[in-house]
Amino acid sequence: MSNExxxxxxxxxxxxxxxxxxxxxxxxxxxxxxxxxKMDAYSPFPIHGIEKxxxxxxxxxxxxxxxxxxxxxxxxxGLQWFTNATENWGPWSGxxxxxxxxxxxxxxxxxxxxxxxxxxxxxxxAFLGMLALNRLPTFANPxxxxxxxxxxxxxxxxxxxxxxEGGLDATSARNKLMEYGAxxxxxxxxxxxxxxxxxxxxxxxVLALVLLLLPPVMVFRGQGMTSRQTRLHLNPDMDFQHKFxxxxxxxxxxxxxxxFFFEHKRSALAQIPGTVSxxxxxxxxxxxxxxxxxxxxxxxNIKIPVVLASNQEQEALTPAAAPVEPDWVTEFPExxxxxxENMLLGQKKYDIxxxxxxxxxxxxxxxVNQRASALAINGGTTWTAAKSYHDPEVVKQPVGRIxxxxxxxxxxxxxxxxxxxxxxxxxxxxxxxxxQETRANVPPATDVPPEADKNAGAKAE
Amino acid sequence: MWDYNEQTRFEINLMATTVQTRIxxxxxxPSRRAPLITGGLDYDGVSDVVSxxxxxxxxxxxxxxxxxxxxxxxxxxxxxxxxxxFKGVGVWGNNAPVYWxxxxxxxxxxxxxxxxxxxxxxxxxxxxxxxxxxxxxAAEAMTIxxxxxxxxxxxxxxxxxxxxxxxxxxPSEHLSMWPNFRSPLLWDVFAVSTYFTxxxxxxxxxxxxxxxxxxxxxxxxxxxxxYGILALGWTxxxxxxxxxxxxYTILAALATPLVLSVHTIVSFDFAVSIVPGWHTxxxxxxxxxxxxxxxxxxxxxxxxxxxxxxxxxxxxxxxxIENMNKIIMxxxxxxxxxxxIEFFIAWYSGNPFELFAFKNxxxxxxxxxxxxxxxxxxxxPQLYWFKRIRTSMIMSVVIGILVNVGMWFERFVIxxxxxxxxxxxxxxxxxxxxxxxxxxxxxxxxxxxxFLLFCRFLPVIAMSExxxxxxxxxxxxxxxxxADQH
Numbered sequence: 013m014s015n016e017x018x019x020x021x022x023x024x025x026x027x028x029x030x031x032x033x034x035x036x037x038x039x040x041x042x043x044x045x046x047x048x049x050k051m052d053a054y055s056p057f058p059i060h061g062i063e064k065x066x067x068x069x070x071x072x073x074x075x076x077x078x079x080x081x082x083x084x085x086x087x088x089x090g091l092q093w094f095t096n097a098t099e100n101w102g103p104w105s106g107x108x109x110x111x112x113x114x115x116x117x118x119x120x121x122x123x124x125x126x127x128x129x130x131x132x133x134x135x136x137x138a139f140l141g142m143l144a145l146n147r148l149p150t151f152a153n154p155x156x157x158x159x160x161x162x163x164x165x166x167x168x169x170x171x172x173x174x175x176x177e178g179g180l181d182a183t184s185a186r187n188k189l190m191e192y193g194a195x196x197x198x199x200x201x202x203x204x205x206x207x208x209x210x211x212x213x214x215x216x217x218v219l220a221l222v223l224l225l226l227p228p229v230m231v232f233r234g235q236g237m238t239s240r241q242t243r244l245h246l247n248p249d250m251d252f253q254h255k256f257x258x259x260x261x262x263x264x265x266x267x268x269x270x271x272f273f274f275e276h277k278r279s280a281l282a283q284i285p286g287t288v289s290x291x292x293x294x295x296x297x298x299x300x301x302x303x304x305x306x307x308x309x310x311x312x313n314i315k316i317p318v319v320l321a322s323n324q325e326q327e328a329l330t331p332a333a334a335p336v337e338p339d340w341v342t343e344f345p346e347x348x349x350x351x352x353e354n355m356l357l358g359q360k361k362y363d364i365x366x367x368x369x370x371x372x373x374x375x376x377x378x379x380v381n382q383r384a385s386a387l388a389i390n391g392g393t394t395w396t397a398a399k400s401y402h403d404p405e406v407v408k409q410p411v412g413r414i415x416x417x418x419x420x421x422x423x424x425x426x427x428x429x430x431x432x433x434x435x436x437x438x439x440x441x442x443x444x445x446x447x448q449e450t451r452a453n454v455p456p457a458t459d460v461p462p463e464a465d466k467n468a469g470a471k472a473e
Numbered sequence: 474m475w476d477y478n479e480q481t482r483f484e485i486n487l488m489a490t491t492v493q494t495r496i497x498x499x500x501x502x503p504s505r506r507a508p509l510i511t512g513g514l515d516y517d518g519v520s521d522v523v524s525x526x527x528x529x530x531x532x533x534x535x536x537x538x539x540x541x542x543x544x545x546x547x548x549x550x551x552x553x554x555x556x557x558x559f560k561g562v563g564v565w566g567n568n569a570p571v572y573w574x575x576x577x578x579x580x581x582x583x584x585x586x587x588x589x590x591x592x593x594x595x596x597x598x599x600x601x602x603x604x605x606x607x608x609x610x611a612a613e614a615m616t617i618x619x620x621x622x623x624x625x626x627x628x629x630x631x632x633x634x635x636x637x638x639x640x641x642x643x644p645s646e647h648l649s650m651w652p653n654f655r656s657p658l659l660w661d662v663f664a665v666s667t668y669f670t671x672x673x674x675x676x677x678x679x680x681x682x683x684x685x686x687x688x689x690x691x692x693x694x695x696x697x698x699x700y701g702i703l704a705l706g707w708t709x710x711x712x713x714x715x716x717x718x719x720x721y722t723i724l725a726a727l728a729t730p731l732v733l734s735v736h737t738i739v740s741f742d743f744a745v746s747i748v749p750g751w752h753t754x755x756x757x758x759x760x761x762x763x764x765x766x767x768x769x770x771x772x773x774x775x776x777x778x779x780x781x782x783x784x785x786x787x788x789x790x791x792x793x794i795e796n797m798n799k800i801i802m803x804x805x806x807x808x809x810x811x812x813x814i815e816f817f818i819a820w821y822s823g824n825p826f827e828l829f830a831f832k833n834x835x836x837x838x839x840x841x842x843x844x845x846x847x848x849x850x851x852x853x854p855q856l857y858w859f860k861r862i863r864t865s866m867i868m869s870v871v872i873g874i875l876v877n878v879g880m881w882f883e884r885f886v887i888x889x890x891x892x893x894x895x896x897x898x899x900x901x902x903x904x905x906x907x908x909x910x911x912x913x914x915x916x917x918x919x920x921x922x923x924f925l926l927f928c929r930f931l932p933v934i935a936m937s938e939x940x941x942x943x944x945x946x947x948x949x950x951x952x953x954x955x956a957d958q959h
Contacts, residue, residue: 074723
């Protein structure tokens with residue numbers, strides 16, 4: 013038959029039609045007994061016992077599904093262990109959730125998801141495995157060319173016997189089928205052109221593939237590039253509320269027909285001369301601001317810089333508007349007593365508010381600072397590290413300056429005026445000064461009274 | 474709506490010698506098996522009856538009317554989801570302390586309805602219940618559409634819907650976090666999505682031979698192309714059938730624990746939290762029984778009109794309906810037992826908070842909901858003790874609808890336990906908004922739209938399985954075990 017391959021059509025088998033499942037079953041049994049191996053039966057519903065009659069071996073599908081199910085079990089457990097019980101391990105970092113003091117990995121709590129992953133994977137394995145073993149989808153099949161065969165999915169039963177050069181020829185196959193009780197017999201011709209895809213389909217598939225690739229490409233492009241344009245927000249999220257932050261620019265005049273916003277296009281009203289805002293009592297500059305009272309110290313004299321329309325304008329103004337260092341208070345104010353009680357108060361407040369960043373010994377090694385610095389090294393965040401109080405620059409700072417830092421904040425540090433009363437703040441300044449003393453002025457050995465030294469030595473023994 | 478007279482009873486001819494066009498197969502005769510397919514349908518007859526709706530040029534007018542109504546409701550649902558996305562979850566009546574309002578009620582309701590399909594297709598398959606072949610396809614379709622409705626409600630409830638993919642363990646540089654795999658809410662994501670996918674696979678795989686029938690019957694090029702692609706080139710080869718049946722059995726064996734696990738995990742959403750009235754071990758079995766209960770009620774509600782509108786009475790027979798009604802009665806009794814035991818344990822535990830939660834459920838501000846729940850779920854199914862009611866089509870639909878009303882209220886009652894929490898100052902009466910109400914109605918619209926399209930374009934009966942049952946029935950009749958009409 014090899015000399016016929018150049019032709020369009022080739023005989024591949026003979027198809028016999030039967031009227032009942034029993035007739036087909038008997039035909040299969042007879043055919044097998046007479047030594048025919050290459051044959052297949054077709055029926056609208058499964059006929060029990062036909063695979064035995066045809067000599068079809070048991071499928072390996074159950075073992076395949078079992079293997080996939082067991083792998084899914086391992087993968088499911090591994091996924092949960094990796095994502096919830098590890099950190100900084102492998103290409104992506106896991107994330108350890110500590111919940112109610114429970115262990116990161118506890119089998120009972122991980123069973124439901126493992127079970128679902130097993131079922132999902134096994135179901136796909138059963139379905140796709142069945143298709144693969146059956147070599148489906150196969151749209152080109154010579155049997156579909158036969159009009160009679162359309163009833164194979166409706167109410168008729170067929171037995172197809174393959175013909176080949178060395179084996180059965182068409183005539184003997186036809187005779188055998190008739191002998192087994194086939195009501196009709198027909199030859200099956202393979203049309204070689206059937207295996208070619210229609211031209212329009214190829215174009216369509218390529219086009220569809222390209223179009224399907226576009227959205228992911230655009231997403232990856234968006235994620236991997238920076239842009240000067242504002243992000244597109246389909247939904248006004250909590251990040252973009254309809255409000256103006258203090259000191260920001262109000263809307264343009266056309267958006268504000270009622271003149272609701274304030275002079276210089278500010279979104280907030282500037283302080284009216286002669287009024288004192290809440291918590292802005294500056295009657296005692298030394299105690300409340302840490303700046304020596306003088307003609308320049310009054311806050312109304314310090315210009316609040318007008319926010320200008322563009323960054324360039326503001327930058328241009330910056331050198332001129334660079335703040336002159338105020339006249340800081342160098343001694344603790346009169347109202348504040350330097351005593352043991354205030355020292356303990358300062359320690360207490362320091363431990364609550366300051367130690368999280370600056371650390372208990374003032375080295376700038378608090379937990380928040382450590383974590384934030386680590387994140388900043390990894391990128392994604394910006395963080396100005398908390399200062400160590402033992403830094404020579406900080407040691408030189410007068411008490412007024414430290415008080416002002418607590419009151420108004422510096423760099424990443426926020427203002428604490430709303431949370432700490434002036435007396436508390438001075439107490440913290442006192443405690444910070446004490447922390448600095450522990451390093452800066454270690455008393456020489458001769459300063460230690462001889463009795464204390466003896467006592468210490470006795471204790472040590 | 475449907476022709477009730479056609480169900481006129483005929484005395485069964487025990488001699489089985491004369492041909493009868495209609496026989497009452499709901500009569501129990503212990504010496505013979507009742508036929509499951511009546512009307513003398515042969516293989517070709519089954520194909521004709523089932524393909525008729527998909528092949529007729531114009532479906533019955535009632536199909537257009539129902540589709541118009543349900544499609545409009547679906548559009549309303551879509552508009553309301555848009556409103557929800559732009560305004561936020563505040564458009565619903567959810568409040569503190571009822572953080573979970575109607576959306577979770579609707580979610581559990583729809584997931585529950587989705588349980589009958591897989592039960593019929595998987596569990597009844599493993600038990601070799603041949604009567605399932607007439608109803609499994611439509612019930613599986615119903616499952617898939619119900620799970621679509623169910624999955625929608627928590628999906629749109631997450632607040633920032635555009636970040637929905639955070640529910641799944643997808644590596645993300647942006648989030649730098651993973652889901653918490655010990656949370657019942659995450660188990661739910663896995664359970665419901667797995668259930669949907671596996672049900673869809675099961676449904677589609679079961680449909681492949683029938684789609685091949687549609688392909689081979691089609692007369693137009695378009696139908697031939699579409700059904701040809703969907704049928705994957707199926708020929709009905711014995712080798713294919715062998716692997717197909719193995720795969721089908723494996724899928725059934727996988728879906729059986731799955732169907733039980735899904736509502737168990739849904740009940741964990743409540744039971745794992747430490748809330749009085751929720752933190753009980755009875756929840757998983759009671760939820761599963763309730764799910765099967767409501768699912769079968771929905772199957773009845775859909776199939777009874779379907780069999781008469783689309784002329785499927787010989788395949789979905791009175792016996793099928795009666796069998797399902799029996800399951801409704803049994804699961805109704807289970808649910809009733811659970812309600813009672815729950816109350817008993819609340820008292821027996823000696824936990825004052827637990828007892829308060831239950832007293833509040835039945836005698837508190839939502840006493841009326843508890844009454845609806847108890848009477849629809851426990852008292853109404855008791856009518857099925859009477860065979861006349863069990864085999865009456867009208868009563869089946871009425872009771873099916875009442876059962877689903879009751880089951881919706883059961884979930885409502887459970888969620889409203891939150892209404893009176895630990896802080897009496899936050900106690901107030903929960904009121905749904907119009908959006909809540911219209912979304913529930915809209916979800917029915919979505920469900921019905923999908924079901925009507927399914928009826929029109931896909932094989933509503935598992936033809937290959939019914940043909941197998943016909944063969945079985947014939948062989949049994951020859952062996953003398955089947956009361957057949959031949």
